[in-house]
Amino acid sequence: MRPAPALLWLLFGWTVLGVLASLGWLPLAAWLACGAAIALLALVDGWRLRRMPSPEVSRELAPVLPLGPEARVGLRLRGTARRAQKLRLHDLHPGSWSVRGMPRTLVRPPGGDVLLDYAVTPDARGQFTFAGCHVQLRSPWHCWSARRVLGAASTVRVYPNFAALAELAGLSVELASRSVGARLQRRRGEGTEFQELRDYRVGDSLRKIDWKATARSSRLISREYRDERNQQVVLMLDCGRRMLAQDDQLAHFDHVLNASLALASIALRQGDAVGLLACTGQQQRWLPPQQGSGGMDMLLGAGYDLQAMPLATDYLAAASALQAHQQRRALVVLITNVRDEDDVELRMAVTMLSKRHLVMLVSLRELALDRAAAEPGDELETGIRSAAAMHYLAERERVHEALRREGVNTLDVSCSELSGALIERYLAVKRSSRL
Numbered sequence: 001m002r003p004a005p006a007l008l009w010l011l012f013g014w015t016v017l018g019v020l021a022s023l024g025w026l027p028l029a030a031w032l033a034c035g036a037a038i039a040l041l042a043l044v045d046g047w048r049l050r051r052m053p054s055p056e057v058s059r060e061l062a063p064v065l066p067l068g069p070e071a072r073v074g075l076r077l078r079g080t081a082r083r084a085q086k087l088r089l090h091d092l093h094p095g096s097w098s099v100r101g102m103p104r105t106l107v108r109p110p111g112g113d114v115l116l117d118y119a120v121t122p123d124a125r126g127q128f129t130f131a132g133c134h135v136q137l138r139s140p141w142h143c144w145s146a147r148r149v150l151g152a153a154s155t156v157r158v159y160p161n162f163a164a165l166a167e168l169a170g171l172s173v174e175l176a177s178r179s180v181g182a183r184l185q186r187r188r189g190e191g192t193e194f195q196e197l198r199d200y201r202v203g204d205s206l207r208k209i210d211w212k213a214t215a216r217s218s219r220l221i222s223r224e225y226r227d228e229r230n231q232q233v234v235l236m237l238d239c240g241r242r243m244l245a246q247d248d249q250l251a252h253f254d255h256v257l258n259a260s261l262a263l264a265s266i267a268l269r270q271g272d273a274v275g276l277l278a279c280t281g282q283q284q285r286w287l288p289p290q291q292g293s294g295g296m297d298m299l300l301g302a303g304y305d306l307q308a309m310p311l312a313t314d315y316l317a318a319a320s321a322l323q324a325h326q327q328r329r330a331l332v333v334l335i336t337n338v339r340d341e342d343d344v345e346l347r348m349a350v351t352m353l354s355k356r357h358l359v360m361l362v363s364l365r366e367l368a369l370d371r372a373a374a375e376p377g378d379e380l381e382t383g384i385r386s387a388a389a390m391h392y393l394a395e396r397e398r399v400h401e402a403l404r405r406e407g408v409n410t411l412d413v414s415c416s417e418l419s420g421a422l423i424e425r426y427l428a429v430k431r432s433s434r435l
Contacts (some may be wrong), residue, residue, distance in 0.1 A: 055079035057151035078346035240313030340395035
């Protein structure tokens with residue numbers, strides 16, 4: 001309980017009266033009587049504040065929020081006080097989040113409820129806590145204020161921005177793929193799984209003609225094939241220090257997670273099962289491949305709190321863990337940031353995986369290095385920085401080329417190109433029946 005401005009002003013006035021009394025301009029007894037009246041007023045008002053019932057505070061908040069978009073939080077204040085209460089409240093949201101609409105000053109009517117809401121913007125994935133609501137009450141005569149923490153704590157999980165996934169769900173596979181930048185070539189009947197019979201079209205090869213159906217219908221009938229379903233895709237994500245680099249306002253790992261979920265959405269709709277192996281240092285998190293509508297929920301639940309750590313990734317340990325977990329042949333999508341010092345270890349890990357699986361290695365480019373290599377300038381410092389960046393990128397490309405010569409499907413893309421490139425290459429693998 002703290003003194004309010006009204007009490008401080010009263011004490012200031014009493015002090016002024018004390019100066020007047022010391023100069024003989026005011027009787028001392030009057031000054032003492034005034035002080036006694038103020039003290040009695042403050043004591044009674046403080047006693048009334050202590051007996052004042054606190055309003056009940058409840059919070060309306062979705063248990064899962066997407067990273068990035070603004071989210072609404074609702075508060076309900078319910079009380080039994082017979083007089084109107086002036087309140088100042090601040091919901092104890094996670095401290096690093098940006099907030100709009102807090103703190104708030106309001107008047108709760110006698111015996112009535114107050115509904116209000118405000119907006120927060122999550123700035124990181126993971127699990128966070130709203131630790132109650134901070135309410136400041138005023139005493140009836142405004143001499144004191146009291147701060148009370150009311151309401152229960154709420155826990156919320158922040159997932160990657162799944163609004164984009166919801167938009168993809170409303171589109172066909174082809175339109176969804178094109179919406180994230182994948183350049184597709186329409187090719188009919190090149191899969192390995194029979195889909196339907198249809199009338200013969202000019203350009204169909206003879207091997208597609210179903211002669212038995214043709215004989216029964218007295219016209220040429222062709223078989224239509226589709227890409228094989230019930231295959232498995234494993235997203236192998238590097239959560240090490242390489243993913244701490246930042247482009248735009250997101251770390252590379254957040255770009256990787258968003259692109260991986262977009263790829264998983266397309267793969268699940270294609271009838272494939274999608275799994276996850278996240279590796280940090282020598283630690284791994286494994287989610288077996290899941291199929292069907294629940295697969296995306298499993299991926300979001302397993303990966304929402306993953307964070308890049310300032311640790312070196314052990315590619316061989318991650319490859320060994322995947323070999324132990326994943327016995328069936330799968331398309332393994334390893335997303336990392338290849339550097340020249342990774343040459344030997346990374347090639348050994350990819351070779352180990354390639355004995356059983358089809359490996360796609362995706363390497364993220366750092367835009368800061370591209371800009372440094374292309375930066376013109378006549379100053380010595382600028383020239384040295386540009387030459388160092390060019391040398392680094394050349395060594396990086398050398399590692400990529402060595403992997404390509406060994407038959408590894410390799411992508412070298414920026415964060416903005418990642419989603420489209422992943423989906424485009426995945427669909428190309430499906431069409432080629434390599435898996």
